[in-house]
Amino acid sequence: MASPTTSRTAMRFLFRAAPAFRSKAPRTATRCLHEKATPITASLLQHRPTFRQWHQKMPSSGASLGRRTMFIxxxxxxxxxxxxxxxxxxxxxxxxxxxxxxxxxxxxxxxxxxxxxxxxxxxxxxxxxxxxxxxxxxxxxxxxxxxxxxxxxxxxxxxxxxxxxGQPIVNTVQDHAGESGQEGTELDSLAYDENDSEVIGMIKELLETRVRPAIQEDGGDIEFRGFHDGQVLLKLRGACRTCDSSTVTLKNGIESMLMHYIEEVKGVQQVMDQEEEIAMKEFAKFEEKLKQQKGPNAAPSTVGKGSLDYVEG
CATH class of the missing domain: 3.30.1370.70 (Scaffold protein Nfu/NifU, N-terminal domain)
Known part of the structure:
Protein backbone atom coordinates (compact mmCIF):
# COMPACT_ATOMS: atom_id res chain seq x y z
CA MET A 1 0.00 0.00 0.00
CA ALA A 2 1.36 3.45 -1.00
CA SER A 3 2.34 5.82 1.71
CA PRO A 4 0.38 9.04 2.25
CA THR A 5 3.38 11.06 1.06
CA THR A 6 3.47 9.19 -2.27
CA SER A 7 -0.24 9.68 -2.75
CA ARG A 8 -0.03 13.41 -2.13
CA THR A 9 2.88 13.71 -4.58
CA ALA A 10 1.01 11.82 -7.24
CA MET A 11 -2.11 13.88 -6.72
CA ARG A 12 -0.13 17.11 -6.89
CA PHE A 13 1.44 15.99 -10.20
CA LEU A 14 -1.94 15.08 -11.66
CA PHE A 15 -3.41 18.36 -10.49
CA ARG A 16 -0.65 20.37 -12.23
CA ALA A 17 -0.58 18.26 -15.39
CA ALA A 18 -4.37 18.13 -15.89
CA PRO A 19 -5.88 21.64 -15.68
CA ALA A 20 -9.29 20.12 -16.41
CA PHE A 21 -9.35 18.64 -12.93
CA ARG A 22 -9.13 22.08 -11.40
CA SER A 23 -12.18 23.85 -10.13
CA LYS A 24 -13.57 26.29 -12.65
CA ALA A 25 -15.00 28.54 -9.95
CA PRO A 26 -13.56 32.10 -10.05
CA ARG A 27 -10.73 32.58 -7.63
CA THR A 28 -10.73 35.56 -5.36
CA ALA A 29 -8.12 37.20 -3.24
CA THR A 30 -8.44 39.51 -0.25
CA ARG A 31 -6.14 42.28 0.85
CA CYS A 32 -6.38 41.33 4.56
CA LEU A 33 -8.74 39.57 6.92
CA HIS A 34 -10.68 42.61 8.09
CA GLU A 35 -11.42 43.92 4.58
CA LYS A 36 -14.17 42.79 2.32
CA ALA A 37 -13.10 40.31 -0.32
CA THR A 38 -12.70 41.99 -3.71
CA PRO A 39 -12.13 39.93 -6.85
CA ILE A 40 -8.97 40.87 -8.77
CA THR A 41 -10.08 41.02 -12.34
CA ALA A 42 -7.85 41.01 -15.41
CA SER A 43 -7.44 44.60 -16.58
CA LEU A 44 -5.28 45.94 -19.41
CA LEU A 45 -4.24 48.80 -17.17
CA GLN A 46 -2.98 46.42 -14.50
CA HIS A 47 -0.86 44.30 -16.87
CA ARG A 48 2.66 45.10 -17.95
CA PRO A 49 2.96 46.01 -21.65
CA THR A 50 3.30 42.97 -23.81
CA PHE A 51 6.00 42.54 -26.44
CA ARG A 52 3.48 43.21 -29.19
CA GLN A 53 2.39 46.54 -27.71
CA TRP A 54 6.01 47.66 -27.29
CA HIS A 55 6.88 46.64 -30.85
CA GLN A 56 4.03 48.70 -32.24
CA LYS A 57 5.30 51.79 -30.47
CA MET A 58 8.66 51.49 -32.20
CA PRO A 59 9.00 53.45 -35.46
CA SER A 60 8.94 51.41 -38.59
CA SER A 61 12.65 51.62 -39.23
CA GLY A 62 12.81 49.49 -42.36
CA ALA A 63 12.26 52.31 -44.82
CA SER A 64 14.26 54.88 -42.89
CA LEU A 65 17.26 52.57 -42.62
CA GLY A 66 17.04 51.99 -46.33
CA ARG A 67 17.18 55.72 -46.98
CA ARG A 68 20.11 56.17 -44.61
CA THR A 69 22.23 53.41 -46.08
CA MET A 70 24.51 54.12 -49.02
CA PHE A 71 27.08 52.14 -50.94
CA ILE A 72 30.26 54.16 -51.50
CA GLY A 166 20.42 65.79 -49.29
CA GLN A 167 22.69 68.60 -48.11
CA PRO A 168 24.21 70.66 -50.94
CA ILE A 169 27.69 69.49 -51.83
CA VAL A 170 28.59 72.61 -53.80
CA ASN A 171 26.93 76.02 -53.67
CA THR A 172 27.13 78.81 -56.22
CA VAL A 173 27.45 82.43 -55.07
CA GLN A 174 28.21 85.61 -56.96
CA ASP A 175 31.84 86.65 -56.94
CA HIS A 176 31.75 90.41 -56.41
CA ALA A 177 35.47 90.79 -55.71
CA GLY A 178 36.60 88.83 -58.76
CA GLU A 179 38.50 86.36 -56.61
CA SER A 180 38.17 82.68 -57.38
CA GLY A 181 38.80 80.45 -54.39
CA GLN A 182 38.68 77.13 -56.23
CA GLU A 183 40.62 75.60 -59.09
CA GLY A 184 38.69 74.65 -62.20
CA THR A 185 35.85 77.17 -61.94
CA GLU A 186 36.36 78.50 -65.46
CA LEU A 187 34.98 76.91 -68.62
CA ASP A 188 36.23 73.48 -69.58
CA SER A 189 39.64 74.02 -71.16
CA LEU A 190 39.10 71.09 -73.55
CA ALA A 191 35.75 72.36 -74.81
CA TYR A 192 35.40 73.22 -78.50
CA ASP A 193 36.15 76.82 -79.39
CA GLU A 194 35.48 78.10 -82.90
CA ASN A 195 38.44 80.47 -82.56
CA ASP A 196 40.93 77.64 -82.09
CA SER A 197 43.33 76.78 -84.89
CA GLU A 198 43.19 73.39 -86.55
CA VAL A 199 46.18 72.11 -84.59
CA ILE A 200 44.76 73.20 -81.23
CA GLY A 201 41.41 71.66 -82.14
CA MET A 202 43.11 68.34 -82.87
CA ILE A 203 45.08 68.53 -79.61
CA LYS A 204 41.92 69.16 -77.61
CA GLU A 205 40.07 66.33 -79.33
CA LEU A 206 42.83 63.82 -78.56
CA LEU A 207 43.07 64.99 -74.97
CA GLU A 208 39.30 64.79 -74.54
CA THR A 209 38.79 61.37 -76.11
CA ARG A 210 42.05 59.53 -75.36
CA VAL A 211 43.65 61.12 -72.29
CA ARG A 212 40.95 62.54 -70.05
CA PRO A 213 39.01 59.26 -69.49
CA ALA A 214 42.16 57.50 -68.28
CA ILE A 215 43.15 60.35 -65.96
CA GLN A 216 39.63 60.57 -64.55
CA GLU A 217 39.80 56.85 -63.81
CA ASP A 218 42.85 57.65 -61.68
CA GLY A 219 40.94 60.31 -59.72
CA GLY A 220 42.18 63.41 -61.53
CA ASP A 221 41.72 65.55 -64.60
CA ILE A 222 43.72 67.56 -67.10
CA GLU A 223 43.73 71.17 -68.28
CA PHE A 224 44.93 72.55 -71.60
CA ARG A 225 46.97 75.70 -70.97
CA GLY A 226 48.15 76.52 -74.47
CA PHE A 227 50.31 75.58 -77.45
CA HIS A 228 53.50 77.55 -78.09
CA ASP A 229 56.52 76.79 -80.28
CA GLY A 230 55.51 73.15 -80.67
CA GLN A 231 55.08 72.65 -76.91
CA VAL A 232 51.70 71.61 -75.45
CA LEU A 233 51.20 73.13 -72.00
CA LEU A 234 49.14 70.96 -69.67
CA LYS A 235 48.12 71.08 -66.04
CA LEU A 236 47.33 67.90 -64.09
CA ARG A 237 44.71 68.01 -61.34
CA GLY A 238 43.44 65.89 -58.47
CA ALA A 239 45.34 62.71 -57.66
CA CYS A 240 47.65 63.24 -60.65
CA ARG A 241 48.75 66.68 -59.46
CA THR A 242 50.82 65.32 -56.56
CA CYS A 243 51.63 61.92 -58.03
CA ASP A 244 55.32 61.05 -58.32
CA SER A 245 54.73 59.48 -61.75
CA SER A 246 52.90 62.48 -63.22
CA THR A 247 55.76 63.50 -65.47
CA VAL A 248 56.24 59.91 -66.59
CA THR A 249 52.58 59.96 -67.61
CA LEU A 250 53.08 63.19 -69.52
CA LYS A 251 56.25 62.11 -71.31
CA ASN A 252 55.69 58.42 -71.96
CA GLY A 253 51.95 58.59 -72.55
CA ILE A 254 50.54 61.95 -73.59
CA GLU A 255 53.58 63.35 -75.37
CA SER A 256 54.19 60.20 -77.41
CA MET A 257 50.58 60.03 -78.52
CA LEU A 258 50.30 63.71 -79.50
CA MET A 259 53.58 63.63 -81.41
CA HIS A 260 52.44 60.48 -83.25
CA TYR A 261 49.17 61.96 -84.50
CA ILE A 262 50.09 65.66 -84.82
CA GLU A 263 53.42 66.43 -86.47
CA GLU A 264 53.35 70.04 -85.25
CA VAL A 265 53.66 68.86 -81.63
CA LYS A 266 57.30 68.68 -80.50
CA GLY A 267 56.80 68.07 -76.79
CA VAL A 268 54.62 68.38 -73.70
CA GLN A 269 55.29 70.48 -70.61
CA GLN A 270 53.56 70.41 -67.25
CA VAL A 271 52.50 73.84 -66.02
CA MET A 272 52.85 74.50 -62.31
CA ASP A 273 51.22 77.17 -60.21
CA GLN A 274 53.36 79.70 -58.38
CA GLU A 275 52.94 77.91 -55.05
CA GLU A 276 53.94 74.59 -56.61
CA GLU A 277 57.02 76.12 -58.24
CA ILE A 278 58.13 77.58 -54.92
CA ALA A 279 57.60 74.23 -53.21
CA MET A 280 59.56 72.42 -55.93
CA LYS A 281 62.46 74.88 -55.66
CA GLU A 282 62.58 74.46 -51.89
CA PHE A 283 62.49 70.69 -52.30
CA ALA A 284 65.31 70.87 -54.85
CA LYS A 285 67.43 72.82 -52.35
CA PHE A 286 66.69 70.21 -49.70
CA GLU A 287 67.65 67.42 -52.09
CA GLU A 288 70.91 69.16 -52.94
CA LYS A 289 71.74 69.52 -49.26
CA LEU A 290 71.08 65.84 -48.65
CA LYS A 291 73.22 64.91 -51.64
CA GLN A 292 76.14 66.90 -50.26
CA GLN A 293 75.77 65.19 -46.89
CA LYS A 294 75.56 61.68 -48.38
CA GLY A 295 78.30 62.18 -50.95
CA PRO A 296 78.48 62.22 -54.75
CA ASN A 297 77.46 58.56 -55.10
CA ALA A 298 74.06 59.08 -53.45
CA ALA A 299 71.09 57.93 -55.52
CA PRO A 300 69.09 60.83 -57.00
CA SER A 301 65.53 61.47 -55.89
CA THR A 302 62.58 60.96 -58.23
CA VAL A 303 61.36 64.52 -57.71
CA GLY A 304 62.99 67.91 -57.83
CA LYS A 305 64.57 70.04 -60.50
CA GLY A 306 66.56 68.05 -62.98
CA SER A 307 64.69 64.83 -62.25
CA LEU A 308 62.16 62.97 -64.32
CA ASP A 309 59.25 64.38 -62.33
CA TYR A 310 60.05 68.05 -62.89
CA VAL A 311 59.25 69.99 -66.03
CA GLU A 312 59.57 73.74 -66.14
CA GLY A 313 56.63 75.62 -67.58
Missing part, protein backbone atom coordinates in the same frame (compact mmCIF):
# COMPACT_ATOMS: atom_id res chain seq x y z
CA UNK A 73 32.94 52.43 -53.53
CA UNK A 74 36.62 53.31 -53.15
CA UNK A 75 39.32 52.96 -55.77
CA UNK A 76 43.06 53.12 -55.34
CA UNK A 77 44.97 55.53 -57.57
CA UNK A 78 48.57 55.54 -58.81
CA UNK A 79 49.17 58.15 -56.11
CA UNK A 80 49.40 56.31 -52.75
CA UNK A 81 48.30 59.48 -50.96
CA UNK A 82 45.09 59.85 -53.02
CA UNK A 83 41.93 57.77 -52.77
CA UNK A 84 38.92 57.95 -55.07
CA UNK A 85 35.40 57.69 -53.59
CA UNK A 86 32.47 56.80 -55.89
CA UNK A 87 29.07 57.52 -54.26
CA UNK A 88 27.21 56.27 -57.37
CA UNK A 89 25.45 59.58 -57.86
CA UNK A 90 26.33 62.96 -59.32
CA UNK A 91 28.67 65.12 -57.25
CA UNK A 92 29.00 68.35 -59.23
CA UNK A 93 25.77 70.19 -60.05
CA UNK A 94 24.93 70.17 -63.74
CA UNK A 95 24.83 73.97 -63.67
CA UNK A 96 28.63 74.08 -63.31
CA UNK A 97 30.28 74.09 -66.73
CA UNK A 98 33.65 72.84 -65.52
CA UNK A 99 34.45 69.14 -65.34
CA UNK A 100 35.95 69.44 -61.85
CA UNK A 101 36.50 71.61 -58.78
CA UNK A 102 39.62 71.41 -56.65
CA UNK A 103 39.92 72.73 -53.08
CA UNK A 104 43.51 73.16 -51.92
CA UNK A 105 43.00 75.14 -48.70
CA UNK A 106 40.26 75.49 -46.05
CA UNK A 107 39.77 79.09 -47.19
CA UNK A 108 38.95 77.94 -50.72
CA UNK A 109 35.97 75.96 -49.40
CA UNK A 110 34.32 79.20 -48.23
CA UNK A 111 35.29 81.53 -51.07
CA UNK A 112 33.16 82.25 -54.15
CA UNK A 113 32.08 81.23 -56.69
CA UNK A 114 31.59 77.62 -55.53
CA UNK A 115 31.96 77.19 -51.77
CA UNK A 116 31.51 73.62 -50.58
CA UNK A 117 30.35 72.53 -47.11
CA UNK A 118 31.45 68.98 -47.88
CA UNK A 119 34.95 70.03 -48.90
CA UNK A 120 35.18 72.17 -45.76
CA UNK A 121 34.44 69.18 -43.53
CA UNK A 122 36.81 66.91 -45.42
CA UNK A 123 39.67 69.41 -45.22
CA UNK A 124 39.03 69.69 -41.49
CA UNK A 125 40.13 66.06 -41.07
CA UNK A 126 43.67 65.75 -39.75
CA UNK A 127 45.97 64.74 -42.58
CA UNK A 128 43.75 65.72 -45.53
CA UNK A 129 45.58 68.21 -47.76
CA UNK A 130 43.18 68.72 -50.70
CA UNK A 131 39.81 67.65 -52.07
CA UNK A 132 38.92 67.13 -55.73
CA UNK A 133 35.36 66.89 -57.08
CA UNK A 134 34.78 65.22 -60.42
CA UNK A 135 31.40 64.95 -62.07
CA UNK A 136 30.51 61.76 -60.18
CA UNK A 137 33.44 61.04 -57.88
CA UNK A 138 35.43 62.57 -55.02
CA UNK A 139 39.20 62.30 -54.66
CA UNK A 140 40.70 62.94 -51.25
CA UNK A 141 44.44 63.63 -51.03
CA UNK A 142 46.30 63.32 -47.72
CA UNK A 143 49.83 64.03 -46.60
CA UNK A 144 52.32 61.18 -46.70
CA UNK A 145 52.80 61.16 -42.91
CA UNK A 146 49.19 60.21 -42.11
CA UNK A 147 48.06 56.61 -42.73
CA UNK A 148 44.77 55.93 -44.51
CA UNK A 149 43.59 53.92 -41.52
CA UNK A 150 43.22 57.21 -39.61
CA UNK A 151 41.63 59.16 -42.47
CA UNK A 152 39.41 56.78 -44.45
CA UNK A 153 36.69 56.01 -41.83
CA UNK A 154 36.02 59.69 -41.16
CA UNK A 155 35.95 60.50 -44.87
CA UNK A 156 33.42 57.69 -45.37
CA UNK A 157 31.19 58.98 -42.59
CA UNK A 158 31.18 62.59 -43.81
CA UNK A 159 30.49 61.72 -47.47
CA UNK A 160 27.71 59.33 -46.47
CA UNK A 161 26.12 61.97 -44.23
CA UNK A 162 25.97 64.50 -47.06
CA UNK A 163 24.72 62.06 -49.66
CA UNK A 164 21.85 60.58 -47.66
CA UNK A 165 20.76 63.86 -46.05
Missing amino acids: QTEATPNPDALKFNPNQRVLPESISSQFLEYLTPRSTLAPPHPSPLAAKLLNIDGVSSVFFGADYITVIKDSATPWAHVKPEVFAIINEFMVS
Whole structure:
Protein backbone atom coordinates (compact mmCIF):
# COMPACT_ATOMS: atom_id res chain seq x y z
CA MET A 1 0.00 0.00 0.00
CA ALA A 2 1.36 3.45 -1.00
CA SER A 3 2.34 5.82 1.71
CA PRO A 4 0.38 9.04 2.25
CA THR A 5 3.38 11.06 1.06
CA THR A 6 3.47 9.19 -2.27
CA SER A 7 -0.24 9.68 -2.75
CA ARG A 8 -0.03 13.41 -2.13
CA THR A 9 2.88 13.71 -4.58
CA ALA A 10 1.01 11.82 -7.24
CA MET A 11 -2.11 13.88 -6.72
CA ARG A 12 -0.13 17.11 -6.89
CA PHE A 13 1.44 15.99 -10.20
CA LEU A 14 -1.94 15.08 -11.66
CA PHE A 15 -3.41 18.36 -10.49
CA ARG A 16 -0.65 20.37 -12.23
CA ALA A 17 -0.58 18.26 -15.39
CA ALA A 18 -4.37 18.13 -15.89
CA PRO A 19 -5.88 21.64 -15.68
CA ALA A 20 -9.29 20.12 -16.41
CA PHE A 21 -9.35 18.64 -12.93
CA ARG A 22 -9.13 22.08 -11.40
CA SER A 23 -12.18 23.85 -10.13
CA LYS A 24 -13.57 26.29 -12.65
CA ALA A 25 -15.00 28.54 -9.95
CA PRO A 26 -13.56 32.10 -10.05
CA ARG A 27 -10.73 32.58 -7.63
CA THR A 28 -10.73 35.56 -5.36
CA ALA A 29 -8.12 37.20 -3.24
CA THR A 30 -8.44 39.51 -0.25
CA ARG A 31 -6.14 42.28 0.85
CA CYS A 32 -6.38 41.33 4.56
CA LEU A 33 -8.74 39.57 6.92
CA HIS A 34 -10.68 42.61 8.09
CA GLU A 35 -11.42 43.92 4.58
CA LYS A 36 -14.17 42.79 2.32
CA ALA A 37 -13.10 40.31 -0.32
CA THR A 38 -12.70 41.99 -3.71
CA PRO A 39 -12.13 39.93 -6.85
CA ILE A 40 -8.97 40.87 -8.77
CA THR A 41 -10.08 41.02 -12.34
CA ALA A 42 -7.85 41.01 -15.41
CA SER A 43 -7.44 44.60 -16.58
CA LEU A 44 -5.28 45.94 -19.41
CA LEU A 45 -4.24 48.80 -17.17
CA GLN A 46 -2.98 46.42 -14.50
CA HIS A 47 -0.86 44.30 -16.87
CA ARG A 48 2.66 45.10 -17.95
CA PRO A 49 2.96 46.01 -21.65
CA THR A 50 3.30 42.97 -23.81
CA PHE A 51 6.00 42.54 -26.44
CA ARG A 52 3.48 43.21 -29.19
CA GLN A 53 2.39 46.54 -27.71
CA TRP A 54 6.01 47.66 -27.29
CA HIS A 55 6.88 46.64 -30.85
CA GLN A 56 4.03 48.70 -32.24
CA LYS A 57 5.30 51.79 -30.47
CA MET A 58 8.66 51.49 -32.20
CA PRO A 59 9.00 53.45 -35.46
CA SER A 60 8.94 51.41 -38.59
CA SER A 61 12.65 51.62 -39.23
CA GLY A 62 12.81 49.49 -42.36
CA ALA A 63 12.26 52.31 -44.82
CA SER A 64 14.26 54.88 -42.89
CA LEU A 65 17.26 52.57 -42.62
CA GLY A 66 17.04 51.99 -46.33
CA ARG A 67 17.18 55.72 -46.98
CA ARG A 68 20.11 56.17 -44.61
CA THR A 69 22.23 53.41 -46.08
CA MET A 70 24.51 54.12 -49.02
CA PHE A 71 27.08 52.14 -50.94
CA ILE A 72 30.26 54.16 -51.50
CA GLN A 73 32.94 52.43 -53.53
CA THR A 74 36.62 53.31 -53.15
CA GLU A 75 39.32 52.96 -55.77
CA ALA A 76 43.06 53.12 -55.34
CA THR A 77 44.97 55.53 -57.57
CA PRO A 78 48.57 55.54 -58.81
CA ASN A 79 49.17 58.15 -56.11
CA PRO A 80 49.40 56.31 -52.75
CA ASP A 81 48.30 59.48 -50.96
CA ALA A 82 45.09 59.85 -53.02
CA LEU A 83 41.93 57.77 -52.77
CA LYS A 84 38.92 57.95 -55.07
CA PHE A 85 35.40 57.69 -53.59
CA ASN A 86 32.47 56.80 -55.89
CA PRO A 87 29.07 57.52 -54.26
CA ASN A 88 27.21 56.27 -57.37
CA GLN A 89 25.45 59.58 -57.86
CA ARG A 90 26.33 62.96 -59.32
CA VAL A 91 28.67 65.12 -57.25
CA LEU A 92 29.00 68.35 -59.23
CA PRO A 93 25.77 70.19 -60.05
CA GLU A 94 24.93 70.17 -63.74
CA SER A 95 24.83 73.97 -63.67
CA ILE A 96 28.63 74.08 -63.31
CA SER A 97 30.28 74.09 -66.73
CA SER A 98 33.65 72.84 -65.52
CA GLN A 99 34.45 69.14 -65.34
CA PHE A 100 35.95 69.44 -61.85
CA LEU A 101 36.50 71.61 -58.78
CA GLU A 102 39.62 71.41 -56.65
CA TYR A 103 39.92 72.73 -53.08
CA LEU A 104 43.51 73.16 -51.92
CA THR A 105 43.00 75.14 -48.70
CA PRO A 106 40.26 75.49 -46.05
CA ARG A 107 39.77 79.09 -47.19
CA SER A 108 38.95 77.94 -50.72
CA THR A 109 35.97 75.96 -49.40
CA LEU A 110 34.32 79.20 -48.23
CA ALA A 111 35.29 81.53 -51.07
CA PRO A 112 33.16 82.25 -54.15
CA PRO A 113 32.08 81.23 -56.69
CA HIS A 114 31.59 77.62 -55.53
CA PRO A 115 31.96 77.19 -51.77
CA SER A 116 31.51 73.62 -50.58
CA PRO A 117 30.35 72.53 -47.11
CA LEU A 118 31.45 68.98 -47.88
CA ALA A 119 34.95 70.03 -48.90
CA ALA A 120 35.18 72.17 -45.76
CA LYS A 121 34.44 69.18 -43.53
CA LEU A 122 36.81 66.91 -45.42
CA LEU A 123 39.67 69.41 -45.22
CA ASN A 124 39.03 69.69 -41.49
CA ILE A 125 40.13 66.06 -41.07
CA ASP A 126 43.67 65.75 -39.75
CA GLY A 127 45.97 64.74 -42.58
CA VAL A 128 43.75 65.72 -45.53
CA SER A 129 45.58 68.21 -47.76
CA SER A 130 43.18 68.72 -50.70
CA VAL A 131 39.81 67.65 -52.07
CA PHE A 132 38.92 67.13 -55.73
CA PHE A 133 35.36 66.89 -57.08
CA GLY A 134 34.78 65.22 -60.42
CA ALA A 135 31.40 64.95 -62.07
CA ASP A 136 30.51 61.76 -60.18
CA TYR A 137 33.44 61.04 -57.88
CA ILE A 138 35.43 62.57 -55.02
CA THR A 139 39.20 62.30 -54.66
CA VAL A 140 40.70 62.94 -51.25
CA ILE A 141 44.44 63.63 -51.03
CA LYS A 142 46.30 63.32 -47.72
CA ASP A 143 49.83 64.03 -46.60
CA SER A 144 52.32 61.18 -46.70
CA ALA A 145 52.80 61.16 -42.91
CA THR A 146 49.19 60.21 -42.11
CA PRO A 147 48.06 56.61 -42.73
CA TRP A 148 44.77 55.93 -44.51
CA ALA A 149 43.59 53.92 -41.52
CA HIS A 150 43.22 57.21 -39.61
CA VAL A 151 41.63 59.16 -42.47
CA LYS A 152 39.41 56.78 -44.45
CA PRO A 153 36.69 56.01 -41.83
CA GLU A 154 36.02 59.69 -41.16
CA VAL A 155 35.95 60.50 -44.87
CA PHE A 156 33.42 57.69 -45.37
CA ALA A 157 31.19 58.98 -42.59
CA ILE A 158 31.18 62.59 -43.81
CA ILE A 159 30.49 61.72 -47.47
CA ASN A 160 27.71 59.33 -46.47
CA GLU A 161 26.12 61.97 -44.23
CA PHE A 162 25.97 64.50 -47.06
CA MET A 163 24.72 62.06 -49.66
CA VAL A 164 21.85 60.58 -47.66
CA SER A 165 20.76 63.86 -46.05
CA GLY A 166 20.42 65.79 -49.29
CA GLN A 167 22.69 68.60 -48.11
CA PRO A 168 24.21 70.66 -50.94
CA ILE A 169 27.69 69.49 -51.83
CA VAL A 170 28.59 72.61 -53.80
CA ASN A 171 26.93 76.02 -53.67
CA THR A 172 27.13 78.81 -56.22
CA VAL A 173 27.45 82.43 -55.07
CA GLN A 174 28.21 85.61 -56.96
CA ASP A 175 31.84 86.65 -56.94
CA HIS A 176 31.75 90.41 -56.41
CA ALA A 177 35.47 90.79 -55.71
CA GLY A 178 36.60 88.83 -58.76
CA GLU A 179 38.50 86.36 -56.61
CA SER A 180 38.17 82.68 -57.38
CA GLY A 181 38.80 80.45 -54.39
CA GLN A 182 38.68 77.13 -56.23
CA GLU A 183 40.62 75.60 -59.09
CA GLY A 184 38.69 74.65 -62.20
CA THR A 185 35.85 77.17 -61.94
CA GLU A 186 36.36 78.50 -65.46
CA LEU A 187 34.98 76.91 -68.62
CA ASP A 188 36.23 73.48 -69.58
CA SER A 189 39.64 74.02 -71.16
CA LEU A 190 39.10 71.09 -73.55
CA ALA A 191 35.75 72.36 -74.81
CA TYR A 192 35.40 73.22 -78.50
CA ASP A 193 36.15 76.82 -79.39
CA GLU A 194 35.48 78.10 -82.90
CA ASN A 195 38.44 80.47 -82.56
CA ASP A 196 40.93 77.64 -82.09
CA SER A 197 43.33 76.78 -84.89
CA GLU A 198 43.19 73.39 -86.55
CA VAL A 199 46.18 72.11 -84.59
CA ILE A 200 44.76 73.20 -81.23
CA GLY A 201 41.41 71.66 -82.14
CA MET A 202 43.11 68.34 -82.87
CA ILE A 203 45.08 68.53 -79.61
CA LYS A 204 41.92 69.16 -77.61
CA GLU A 205 40.07 66.33 -79.33
CA LEU A 206 42.83 63.82 -78.56
CA LEU A 207 43.07 64.99 -74.97
CA GLU A 208 39.30 64.79 -74.54
CA THR A 209 38.79 61.37 -76.11
CA ARG A 210 42.05 59.53 -75.36
CA VAL A 211 43.65 61.12 -72.29
CA ARG A 212 40.95 62.54 -70.05
CA PRO A 213 39.01 59.26 -69.49
CA ALA A 214 42.16 57.50 -68.28
CA ILE A 215 43.15 60.35 -65.96
CA GLN A 216 39.63 60.57 -64.55
CA GLU A 217 39.80 56.85 -63.81
CA ASP A 218 42.85 57.65 -61.68
CA GLY A 219 40.94 60.31 -59.72
CA GLY A 220 42.18 63.41 -61.53
CA ASP A 221 41.72 65.55 -64.60
CA ILE A 222 43.72 67.56 -67.10
CA GLU A 223 43.73 71.17 -68.28
CA PHE A 224 44.93 72.55 -71.60
CA ARG A 225 46.97 75.70 -70.97
CA GLY A 226 48.15 76.52 -74.47
CA PHE A 227 50.31 75.58 -77.45
CA HIS A 228 53.50 77.55 -78.09
CA ASP A 229 56.52 76.79 -80.28
CA GLY A 230 55.51 73.15 -80.67
CA GLN A 231 55.08 72.65 -76.91
CA VAL A 232 51.70 71.61 -75.45
CA LEU A 233 51.20 73.13 -72.00
CA LEU A 234 49.14 70.96 -69.67
CA LYS A 235 48.12 71.08 -66.04
CA LEU A 236 47.33 67.90 -64.09
CA ARG A 237 44.71 68.01 -61.34
CA GLY A 238 43.44 65.89 -58.47
CA ALA A 239 45.34 62.71 -57.66
CA CYS A 240 47.65 63.24 -60.65
CA ARG A 241 48.75 66.68 -59.46
CA THR A 242 50.82 65.32 -56.56
CA CYS A 243 51.63 61.92 -58.03
CA ASP A 244 55.32 61.05 -58.32
CA SER A 245 54.73 59.48 -61.75
CA SER A 246 52.90 62.48 -63.22
CA THR A 247 55.76 63.50 -65.47
CA VAL A 248 56.24 59.91 -66.59
CA THR A 249 52.58 59.96 -67.61
CA LEU A 250 53.08 63.19 -69.52
CA LYS A 251 56.25 62.11 -71.31
CA ASN A 252 55.69 58.42 -71.96
CA GLY A 253 51.95 58.59 -72.55
CA ILE A 254 50.54 61.95 -73.59
CA GLU A 255 53.58 63.35 -75.37
CA SER A 256 54.19 60.20 -77.41
CA MET A 257 50.58 60.03 -78.52
CA LEU A 258 50.30 63.71 -79.50
CA MET A 259 53.58 63.63 -81.41
CA HIS A 260 52.44 60.48 -83.25
CA TYR A 261 49.17 61.96 -84.50
CA ILE A 262 50.09 65.66 -84.82
CA GLU A 263 53.42 66.43 -86.47
CA GLU A 264 53.35 70.04 -85.25
CA VAL A 265 53.66 68.86 -81.63
CA LYS A 266 57.30 68.68 -80.50
CA GLY A 267 56.80 68.07 -76.79
CA VAL A 268 54.62 68.38 -73.70
CA GLN A 269 55.29 70.48 -70.61
CA GLN A 270 53.56 70.41 -67.25
CA VAL A 271 52.50 73.84 -66.02
CA MET A 272 52.85 74.50 -62.31
CA ASP A 273 51.22 77.17 -60.21
CA GLN A 274 53.36 79.70 -58.38
CA GLU A 275 52.94 77.91 -55.05
CA GLU A 276 53.94 74.59 -56.61
CA GLU A 277 57.02 76.12 -58.24
CA ILE A 278 58.13 77.58 -54.92
CA ALA A 279 57.60 74.23 -53.21
CA MET A 280 59.56 72.42 -55.93
CA LYS A 281 62.46 74.88 -55.66
CA GLU A 282 62.58 74.46 -51.89
CA PHE A 283 62.49 70.69 -52.30
CA ALA A 284 65.31 70.87 -54.85
CA LYS A 285 67.43 72.82 -52.35
CA PHE A 286 66.69 70.21 -49.70
CA GLU A 287 67.65 67.42 -52.09
CA GLU A 288 70.91 69.16 -52.94
CA LYS A 289 71.74 69.52 -49.26
CA LEU A 290 71.08 65.84 -48.65
CA LYS A 291 73.22 64.91 -51.64
CA GLN A 292 76.14 66.90 -50.26
CA GLN A 293 75.77 65.19 -46.89
CA LYS A 294 75.56 61.68 -48.38
CA GLY A 295 78.30 62.18 -50.95
CA PRO A 296 78.48 62.22 -54.75
CA ASN A 297 77.46 58.56 -55.10
CA ALA A 298 74.06 59.08 -53.45
CA ALA A 299 71.09 57.93 -55.52
CA PRO A 300 69.09 60.83 -57.00
CA SER A 301 65.53 61.47 -55.89
CA THR A 302 62.58 60.96 -58.23
CA VAL A 303 61.36 64.52 -57.71
CA GLY A 304 62.99 67.91 -57.83
CA LYS A 305 64.57 70.04 -60.50
CA GLY A 306 66.56 68.05 -62.98
CA SER A 307 64.69 64.83 -62.25
CA LEU A 308 62.16 62.97 -64.32
CA ASP A 309 59.25 64.38 -62.33
CA TYR A 310 60.05 68.05 -62.89
CA VAL A 311 59.25 69.99 -66.03
CA GLU A 312 59.57 73.74 -66.14
CA GLY A 313 56.63 75.62 -67.58
